[in-house]
Amino acid sequence: MLTDVEAQALLLSLRVSLVAVVGALPFALATAVLLARARFPGKTLVDSALHIPLVLPPVVVGYLLLTLLGTRAPVGAWLLHNLGIRFAFSWTGAALASGLITFPFQLRAIRLSLAAIDGGLGQAAETLGAGPLDRFFNVMLPLALPGIVTGAITAFAASLGEFGAIITFVSNIPGETQTLPLAIYSAIQSPGGEAEAARLSLLSISLALAGMVLAEMAERRTRALVGQ
Amino acid sequence: MTIDIAIRQRFAGFELDAAFRIAKPGVTALFGPSGAGKTTIANAISGLLRPQEGRIAIDGRVVLDKSAGIDVPPRARRIGYVFQEARLFPHMSVDGNLRFGWRRAAQRASEDEFARVVDMLGLDHLLVRKPAKLSGGEKSRVALGRALLASPALLLLDEPLAALDAARKAEIFPYLERLRGRLPMIYVTHSLDEVTRLADELVFVKAGRIAAQGSVFDLLPDLEFASLAGTPSYGAVFEATISAQRDDDKLTVVAFDGGKLIVPRIAQPLGTRLRVRLRAEDVMIARERPREISANNILEAAIVSLRSDDDGHADVQLRSGGVKLVARITQASAVRLGLAAGTPVFAVVKSVIVDLR
Numbered sequence: 001m002l003t004d005v006e007a008q009a010l011l012l013s014l015r016v017s018l019v020a021v022v023g024a025l026p027f028a029l030a031t032a033v034l035l036a037r038a039r040f041p042g043k044t045l046v047d048s049a050l051h052i053p054l055v056l057p058p059v060v061v062g063y064l065l066l067t068l069l070g071t072r073a074p075v076g077a078w079l080l081h082n083l084g085i086r087f088a089f090s091w092t093g094a095a096l097a098s099g100l101i102t103f104p105f106q107l108r109a110i111r112l113s114l115a116a117i118d119g120g121l122g123q124a125a126e127t128l129g130a131g132p133l134d135r136f137f138n139v140m141l142p143l144a145l146p147g148i149v150t151g152a153i154t155a156f157a158a159s160l161g162e163f164g165a166i167i168t169f170v171s172n173i174p175g176e177t178q179t180l181p182l183a184i185y186s187a188i189q190s191p192g193g194e195a196e197a198a199r200l201s202l203l204s205i206s207l208a209l210a211g212m213v214l215a216e217m218a219e220r221r222t223r224a225l226v227g228q
Numbered sequence: 229m230t231i232d233i234a235i236r237q238r239f240a241g242f243e244l245d246a247a248f249r250i251a252k253p254g255v256t257a258l259f260g261p262s263g264a265g266k267t268t269i270a271n272a273i274s275g276l277l278r279p280q281e282g283r284i285a286i287d288g289r290v291v292l293d294k295s296a297g298i299d300v301p302p303r304a305r306r307i308g309y310v311f312q313e314a315r316l317f318p319h320m321s322v323d324g325n326l327r328f329g330w331r332r333a334a335q336r337a338s339e340d341e342f343a344r345v346v347d348m349l350g351l352d353h354l355l356v357r358k359p360a361k362l363s364g365g366e367k368s369r370v371a372l373g374r375a376l377l378a379s380p381a382l383l384l385l386d387e388p389l390a391a392l393d394a395a396r397k398a399e400i401f402p403y404l405e406r407l408r409g410r411l412p413m414i415y416v417t418h419s420l421d422e423v424t425r426l427a428d429e430l431v432f433v434k435a436g437r438i439a440a441q442g443s444v445f446d447l448l449p450d451l452e453f454a455s456l457a458g459t460p461s462y463g464a465v466f467e468a469t470i471s472a473q474r475d476d477d478k479l480t481v482v483a484f485d486g487g488k489l490i491v492p493r494i495a496q497p498l499g500t501r502l503r504v505r506l507r508a509e510d511v512m513i514a515r516e517r518p519r520e521i522s523a524n525n526i527l528e529a530a531i532v533s534l535r536s537d538d539d540g541h542a543d544v545q546l547r548s549g550g551v552k553l554v555a556r557i558t559q560a561s562a563v564r565l566g567l568a569a570g571t572p573v574f575a576v577v578k579s580v581i582v583d584l585r
Contacts, residue, residue, distance in 0.1 A: 123276050124315040126302040128378050129332030138328075142319045226319035227358040 002203070008175050009183040010203060016091055016166075016179055017159035020099035021106070021152050028106035028151065033136075036114045054104045058097075062168025065097055069169075093170035094177045098162045102155035109154060113147020114140065146222045153215040160207060180204050229253045229412050231382065235272045235282030235292075244268050244279075244436040250429060255408055257423045257444070258416045260433035261458075266416045269433065270386050273414065274309045275302035286382055306334075308380030312387040314367040316359035322370050323355040329378025337379050349373045349403055365396040369403060376407070383407070386416045401425065405583070420457075424448060424465055424505055425583055432457060449552035451535045451545045461535075461543045463508040464553040470500045479524070482582070486549015490524040491580045505581040508543060511555035512576040515565050525577035529553060533569055534562060542567075546575055 002010065035047060053061060069076035069087045079085040087093035117140060125135045163181040170177040172186060184200045187193035234247035244265040250256045258266045271277035273284060275291065278299060284292040286307075291300040308329075316325050326346070330336060337345075346352055349369045359367060368388055375383060388404075389397045404426055407413065415426060423430060423444060430447045432440040440453055445466050447453045454461035468484035473493075480494045482502055489504065517526060529548035536542045542562040546553040553575055567573070 118315070120311060120313065120315045121317060123302075124309070124311060125317075125328070126276065127274055127305075127307065127309040128329030128374065129303045129334075130328075131301075131303055134332075139317060145319075227360045 005174065005183065006200060006203060009178055009180050009200065010207075012091060012175070012177075013160055013179040013181075013207075016094045016098055017156050019092070019095040020097075020102060020159045021156045023095065024099040024103045024106055024155065025148070025152060028103055028110055029148065032107055032110040032114055035111060050107060051104045053101045058101055058162065058164030059168050061101055062097055062165035065093070065100070065165070065169040069093070069096075087170070089170050089173060089177065091170070091176055094162075094166045094179060097165040097169045098159040101162055101165055102158045105155040105158055106148075106151035109147045109151025110144060111147075113144045113150075116147075117143045142226055145226055146219060149218050149222045150215070153211070153218060157208065157211050157215070160204075160211070180207070230285075230287060231273075231412070231414075232283070232285045233269070233273060235269065235279040235284070237268060237272070237277070237279040237282075242436060246433065246436070246438050248431050248438050248441055250412070250414070250431075252429060253409075253412050254428035255413045255415050255426050256429040256431060257427035258414055258431050258433060259420070259423050259427075259457075260418065260439075262418055264433040265436045266418075266433050267386055270309075270384050270414065270416050273382075274307050274384055275300065275305050276309075303332075306379070306381045308375030308378055308383040310368075310371050310375050310383065310385040310388045312390050314359075314371040316362075316367055316370055316374070318359050320358075321355065322351060322357050322359070322362070325359070325370055325374050326351070326355075326377055329374055333377075333379040335379055337377055342377060345373050345376055348406055363396070364392050365399045368392065368396075368400050372403065372407070376410075380411065383411055383413045384416070385413060387418070388415075389419070389422060390417075420448075420459055420462055424462055425503075446552070449545070449554050451533060451543055451554070454543070455535065460537075461508050461554045461556070462505075463511065464504075464506040464551060466504055466551045468502050468504045470494060470496055470498050470502065473498065484549075484551060486551050487527050489577065489580055491582055494582060494584075496584065500584070503583040505583070506553060506577055507579070507581070508554040508556040510577060510579040511546075511553060512578065513544060513546075513555050513557055513561070513565065513567065514574045514576055515571075517574050518576060521576065523576045523578055525580065527553070527575045527577065529573055529575045531567055531569055531571045531573060534567060536562075546573070548575060 031050060067073055071077065071080060071086065071088050076088060087096055121139055122135050125139045130138065161181060166177060166179060167182055172178050172182045178186065180200060180203065184197050187197035187200060231250040235244065237244045246265065246269055258269060260266055268277060272279045272282065281294050282292055290298050291305050292298060317328065330342060349372060351369060351373055354362065354366060362370065389400055392400065417423060427444050430442060430444045431438060439456055440447060448462045449464045451461055466484050468482040470480055471483035471488065472481040474481065478493045479490050482489050482491060482504065484504060527548045529546040532545040532547050534542055534544050536559050540559050542557055542559045544555045544557060544567060546555060555575060
């Protein structure tokens with residue numbers, strides 16, 4: 001049904017998005033909790049800065065990553081020599097770029113769900129003998145779960161469509177960094193590639209639709225699970 | 229059982245400065261109008277609020293002493309807290325909610341005890357449900373059970389019935405009454421009716437101060453207390469025991485300190501302790517012992533004092549044996565009968581409310 005190139009692009013897209021979302025999730029959760037709890041000067045500024053990837057052109061994000069993590073850029077060179085980690089021209093770089101760009105989606109959803117939790121529940125848990133970590137893991141986190149799931153799914157969907165940051169940072173290498181949108185772009189660019197572009201676009205649309213349905217189901221299930 | 233409380237807390241435009249001691253087991257009502265500072269006191273006792281100054285000791289165990297730097301966190305105070313809005317964990321079943329504090333208790337109650345509390349509160353058929361699927365009354369019962377099963381040394385109840393309608397209140401009362409005697413309770417309420425039914429001791433909070441404290445038997449029939457509280461006098465509340473069952477006319481005789489009352493049949497054994505309430509509007513006054521009257525109960529009494537209001541009513545404070553009574557009559561009647569302090573009269577009781585203890 002799918003050609004090897006198509007299957008490769010599809011699997012790569014899924015892998016990049018999954019790693020992007022799972023990798024960014026702990027940071028989004030920690031940041032959300034910090035912003036919900038801590039009070040420090042310049043909090044509003046930090047808050048705004050965290051949402052910059054939402055409004056910045058993805059190409060700019062890709063460019064910034066390249067200047068920071070490219071093989072000859074300072075941080076990138078250090079990582080490569082000391083830890084053997086290379087982001088440039090690698091699928092992990094695509095995941096990093098996607099994770100960064102979709103980070104605000106996760107952060108926002110988790111923050112909203114944390115803010116919606118009745119503070120009185122934490123107090124009740126406190127009078128029932130629960131310490132701070134106990135309250136976080138057994139009351140706050142389960143109640144924030146619908147938000148975490150919603151955020152992750154939104155970020156995953158947005159990540160599947162990421163183009164500018166990936167092509168700028170890690171280029172368009174079939175089998176390594178050529179995700180679905182990049183494969184569609186390549187097909188359009190090559191003579192006689194219209195049919196291929198149409199097939200890949202159809203695949204993209206099906207994926208998006210399936211994703212939406214899955215997201216809706218997952219959200220309903222988690223909401224029911226936590227009694228909302 | 230003694231609880232010593234002295235706290236001071238300043239908010240913008242409001243200062244709470246409350247000190248009182250509870251030296252008896254049973255139910256202590258923290259009674260007063262909304263905004264008087266009752267919940268602030270309850271929160272300070274539980275540890276959820278850290279007062280600016282204060283000392284709180286429960287049975288000699290100091291849980292707060294600001295000057296000595298002692299501030300035991302709420303989780304270690306062993307104080308059960310039943311909040312007005314139940315505050316059940318929505319992601320847990322009723323069973324999960326009940327076991328939350330139970331699991332974390334330093335001395336965990338046995339499974340038998342767990343089952344007894346579940347049974348006492350009628351929660352057996354609700355255990356697998358989520359809080360969203362419970363009625364208001366059921367939520368209150370679960371909240372009560374959850375607090376109890378954490379094995380607290382003291383139970384704080386903050387207006388646990390305020391969010392419920394009259395029918396749900398009536399549903400919860402028997403459960404609260406069953407709890408009396410199991411452990412000391414501090415019951416925050418602005419409802420005089422709840423005080424008359426449940427409380428033994430009354431602490432009256434007004435504008436951030438303790439304006440009066442005493443036994444409900446002393447304070448509720450007290451005209452000065454009614455005047456201070458700004459409420460009409462409730463009437464008499466006192467304890468009694470069943471002293472005889474009259475099988476021929478289906479009546480029960482209850483004895484109290486100062487006499488006997490005849491009430492419709494109470495199907496309980498002799499010696500059963502009761503709380504008797506005689507509302508002020510259910511008591512009439514006669515200068516001579518009435519004959520040929522339908523009322524079953526006529527008590528000899530002496531007038532202690534009178535208090536008139538602006539609507540033509542007069543509350544008459546009476547003493548009959550060892551108990552205080554109140555009769556609400558019209559000022560016109562008081563004048564016509566020539567009532568004054570010291571006048572011997574007969575209190576004609578139209579209706580007696582009896583609560584089982």
